[in-house]
Amino acid sequence: MALSRRTLLGLAAGVPVSAALAACGSSGPGKSGGATYWYLNGQPQEGVRASAVAAFNKAHPKEQIKDTTYQNDAYKTKIKTAIGAGRAPTVIWGWGGGTLRTYVEAGQVEDLTPWFEEHSEIKKGLFPSSFGAATVDGKIYAMPCETVQPIILYYNRKVFEQVGVKPPQSWDDIMALVPRFNAKGIAPFALGGQSRWTNMMWLEFLFDRIGGSEVFQAIAEGEKNAWSNPAAITALTKVQELVKARGFVKGFSSITADSNADQALLYTGRAAMMLHGAWSYGIQQADGKDFVSSGGLGYMTFPPVEGGKGDPSDTVGNPAQYLSISSKAGAEQKKTAKDFFATGVLQDAEVQKWIDNGSVPIRLGTEKLLAASKSADFLKFTYDIASKAKVFAQSWDQALSPTAAETLLDNIVKLFQLSVSPQQFADNLNAVTAK
């Protein structure tokens, strides 16, 4: 067994070489030819996106869009890497906000302000609230699209009946319900904690209900020690109390939202409640067999917290999804993308499909379609939240810069694991969000 040092080094280097080769597998888009468009997979949303592209391609034989799909959590890194390497797709799907700002600051996305001035009828046809997260320093860099997605408190009516309890009207009700469900061997709340943003939604609501929307506003604006606000500390303490009371399903920190295991816990009746985005309705409908159609799924807004300052109509979530155009794309590709925005996004067929899936598209004037849908109750509920919310705050991880968001998500997991105290959490985050 004689082995030279060089052979060893070669062996050691062999691993990264094969990894690098594997990573080169997907070919990036070129400058000429058709436009490219990347978006998230997962039904039922994926099907709606795909059919909008297919319809556009059919109507425009000379302008073709090639679409590719990615898993939610994987997409967030994939798209950043691709943009940084100058291999971005022509049409960049995203959540707007802090991430969009980093693209803008690097000059990677096209300024759409002149285009929207030219096509003012398109701008007027969409929810005005959807443009906030598309705007950076007064200019519009993304076209709002798809649906409005507030975060909703879902519950399983059958489980509530079985245990003989009523949906919570306040935070104290929640804490009182926890032991009742645990006593019956039902998890009070489903949670896909490994995905991290799932835990974050709890803090978003607690911060708002306890201290009002100003608390996070101050954080987003980079105010010093904004996380040490007494309301923030109270919210962080409350969420840890819920964890300690076994409020979340056993093993929540190893459940990922991408696998929809958290959704399955709710519709199989192993968990009683779940805080999740409005898109969850479509998943429950698609995967839960007759769970939704038989009236098993209940939904409500996050209840107020005793003595809290926040307006109970406030909500958080995604005001819309966003499409930007890569500034590195060729002229022909950019033209195709803009034509897609004008004649391919949120057309009647797509709007109808979103409504069928139980989502509220961000196009104005769809009340009649919403009312005619089989999910009319849920759609009216979502529409009212979105249109009546005093404040519709953007999800924190999208509102902050990617660097701050990563520290935030990291610390949220530790908070839910009880491995940092509320005070340590605040200190860790004050260090990264203050300007």
Next chain:
Amino acid sequence: MSALTGHPRPREARGVLPWLAAPALVLFVGFAVIPLFGVFALSFTTWDGIGAIRPSGLTSWRKVLTNPGLPHALWVTFLVMAVSWAVQTPLSILLGTFLAGRQRYRAVLGVVYFIPLMLSSAAIAIAYKALLDPNFGLGAGLKIHALSQDWLGRPGLAFGVVVFVVSWQFIPFHSLIYQGGVQQIPKSLYEAAQLDGAGRIRQFFSITLPQLKYTIITSSTLMVVGSLTFFDLIFVLTEGGPGDATRVLALDMYKRGFQASLMGPASAIAVILVLLGLSLALLLRRLGGRDAGASQLEGV
């Protein structure tokens, strides 16, 4: 990667051999050496992965070296390395020795043992993640209470699962190396030992193990250096969690670089990883003695 050290070669081969190494050398330089210098240069910059790359001296290094995440990631990496080595080595040696026997059923078993090695790490991780799911996994499905632990949700358990899955995946490979090593040991040694009245266990400790010295060094080097690059399996299985309980150095690098958009500090960690890997490989070589090419068969 031309000639092996310590072995004189026939003269006519010397002219051809370096050329045979050329394709490997091109790949090695293109995909390992050049990126290595690139990463080294990047570690002295500030870059969010999207915008312009700005030189910033030692800022990134200072950030990495003062971050409490680094000692933690180093410790986890070391633990994974040490524990998985300690689990894999004895099992691989025993399995390898067992498989080295000439009986036909052992050959069949050898094929069966080899199966985990043919699966990709990501596939293994997804399969184990599903099996160990606390609500829909094996334990819950078969109603076996002992199996329905929160395997990946508690720091100690998650670490144990990572070591177990890594061992499950790589023991077949190392058994194969040991099988080859054992088969090379001359029969005459065992025959002589039998004549002297040595039993099986005595033969194993006095002949097989010492004769496997260099095989152990090779296999350990692969394990130790390989464990530095564990990424895919842990990423899919636990994503470094719960919290940062299984966040090894490679994962820490990825998270800082690609999720937090801090390419400078991530590159600094990459440099640390490379240095660590090289020094460990060299250290293991030293353990093998000055002249690693020396024969173990003197006097046979």
